[in-house]
Amino acid sequence: MTDGKIRIIVAKPGLDGHDRGAKVVARALRDAGFEVIYTGLHQTPEMIANAAIQEDADAVGLSILSGAHMTLLPRLLDLLRQKGGGEIVVFAGGIIPEEDIPPLRAAGVSEIFLPGASLDAIVRWVREHVKPHGVKA
């Protein structure tokens, strides 16, 4: 992006409709000065990957509370790599059991925020780990 502003897609993969967390985090990121695009609910990994590529996103933040994270998150990361978006930083939050965290990280999820994570912690993490397009992290 020419203005150097970080662009983040906030997405809800899967069928669960619990969007309070996604919306609150999206607003907090926007209030912190990032450019935020919220995809809305019930997104397939394909829809999210396409949105990330089309919007030229620097990062994708995923909120998932349905228990389907082990299926949907690795697939999204695969799709991003296939579509040339392998550089896009992917982070996630939601109901994710501890033992699922190492395999998700191995699949390429950079950070996982668990219930109780503060908005401040999420914003700080994004500032530190996501750089605008073309800038080396």
Next chain:
Amino acid sequence: MVDPKKIEELRQARRQWEATTLGESLEQQPERTPRFSTLSDLEISRVYAPDDLPAFDPARDLGLPGEYPFTRGIHPTMYRRRLWTMRQFAGFGSPEDSNRRFHYLLEQGQTGLSVAFDMPTLMGYDSDHARAQGEVGREGVAVDTLEDMEILFRGLPLDRITTSMTINAPANVLLAMYVAAAERAGYRRDQLGGTTQTDMLKEFIAQKEWIVPPRPSMRLIQDMLAFGTRELPRWNIISISGYHIREAGATAVQELAFTLADGIAYVQAGLDAGLDIDQFAPRLSFFFDCHNNFFEEIAKFRAARRLWARIMRERFRAKSPRAWWLRFHTQTAGVSLTAQQAQNNVVRVTLQALAAVLGGTQSLHTNSMDETYALPTEEAVMVALRTQQIIAYESGVTHTVDPLGGSYVLEALTNRVEAEAEAYIRKIDDLGGMVRAVELGYPQREIAEASYRYQQQLERKEKIIVGINEFAAPDVQPIAVLRIDPEVERRQIDRLRRVRAARDARQVQRALDTLRRAGERADNTMDRVVDCVRASATVGEICDVFRSIYGEYKEPAII
């Protein structure tokens, strides 16, 4: 009512107290914070006295239990006659898994069933649909065909228990399956007691599992109301739900107001379908959340009963007192549970359950301590059920009706919650009613605002959650978590394919075609849905008929 002269004397005394006793105390040490407020941010005064309730008329505002406006409870004897129904929401994995859990819960003394369905079922997709991958049996039980429903309720005494089903967009399909499964097991329709949630307005507002847009959704609900009134005398067709509205971040006032405004829309829909209000309204029931702020929650329940009684009697002119009753189920607030120091959740649930009982609930689900991780384990469910039993049998709060009635703070808060909810209901009336308000995104935006405000209060520590923004402990004691075997999805898909292969395909097609014609013509669709499920049509196939007639709902993505 308190004599105006007495009120003046009391005010005089209070001013005196403020100048002397209070003044000296504050001078020695100020209060901990300049402002005390409920979880929903209603300001709470230092002390409440009769002069805070100058217009309070116990005869008009409270009445006696079992009498209009039912502030103190809908039954004259409340828990002295019969305790609330202890109804733990359950459902996971395959129909066999959930059936075993239901038998277990009944053996432990639970008195009603409450079924959780998985996400694909809630959205009207079959287990082998592309969008169902990874979701089958995860957040509830997977049901695709009548055969699954028969397995789910196998061996359960459907004439002696009541069954509540948390199902909304495809509620017509699951109700048809329940009726058909019960009839195959030898029960009559008039023996079946229970509830389908069927509250689509709160889906659009908060829970967000939908199929077709709001207006056709309301039409399908009208069909269910007509069918239920005609065929199922013991069934509550709609459970008007504030729970999900609250969990999505609404305040207590918003929860109450939006729920009752939804109720108004359903009553209007029943009237528009030509039904008699005194026949169908008694079988509308409600479902509320119970969050952490003790007095605010009790006030909410009491205000709810009073407001609904007035709405039904004065606005809709219902004549039967049963149509004035607000009967409700309560679930403790899932959103209040913390993953950190999860054992603390037992204490939160206890306080919330106590508030629900003091608020006069008809049935109660207590959350399990481990539900921020996954669906609960059997051990955690046991503690949650025992919590209810300890309140019921040991605490003594059940011995008298509305034990906190007359408490100055509680009556003041009941009035405040009621007045603020009424203001919201007027606003929604002005927008043209709840269906229109939902189309405009009004309640959705109000809730998003409230939830963002609350999160900011947490960040600033204006609100405290023990173990989160205060008293955090670095090492979390891991607790056992229920894992869903990934094999469940494969086995469920296998069974679905077996059923599809074995059924009479032409009969299925005929049933679906007849349903389509009923839907296109505005004939009642419910009997046709029953025919479809009997022919072993799947949840997805039946919902596809509705999708093709009415289109699929898409929510504008607003943050």
